[in-house]
Amino acid sequence: MAPPSVRYIAFLRNWGIGPDQHDELLREVRDLLRGLCEQVIDARIGPDRIEVDFVASDPEPVRSRLSALSDVLQVVGVGESSPGSLDEAVREATRLIGEGRYWEAHEVLEGVWRSAEGREKVALNGLILFAAAHVKLQRGDEAGYRRVLRRALRALESSGLEELAGLNLRHLASAISGALESSEARYIRIDRDRRPSPET
Secondary structure (H helix, E strand, C coil): CCCCCEEEEEEEECCCCCHHHHHHHHHHHHHHHCCCCCEEEEEEECCCEEEEEEEECCHHHHHHHHCCCCCEEEEEECCCCCCCCHHHHHHHHHHHHHCCCHHHHHHHHHHHHCCCCHHHHHHHHHHHHHHHHHHHHHCCCHHHHHHHHHHHHHHHHHHCCCEECCEEHHHHHHHHHHHHHCCCCCCEEECCCCCEEECC
16 A cells, blocks of 8 residues: 655755746756656745645655755655644744745644634734745745735734734834835745844
């Protein structure tokens, strides 16, 4: 009996390509991994690393083949753990955002958003949209990044909350406003002390 298929994300060192090369990279990765995995779902390009999102029963042959492109830093199973409380989820999401892992942060937040209520649910929606905007940017979609980031800002502001689980939402909203005013699309990360900062 074959092992079950699992969704994974492989993190590769970025060798100098930008999000504007998303479509070409995705085609190249799909060609490279043909026959080794069931599906290559996506590739996301950040400033430091590239994420390859795939489904396979064994990630090791995929890891080995991806090393032809760049150093494979890590391969993680998607959904291996799920933070239980809102505080745990926000802490985990801010850690992931600090590492530029926006898609995973989105998934972690979505889990607690489903059961949240009131102003917390609105603020969580803003954080989810914030992460989703950055996924758009990783895919080279600057117009989509700005559109979703504006929605994130509206949700954070309309929540009326100053902070959520130790994350200063007012500072995050200010960082988002600054990013939207900039002519250049840029990543906003949250550091270990949960302070948002634009990436330069």
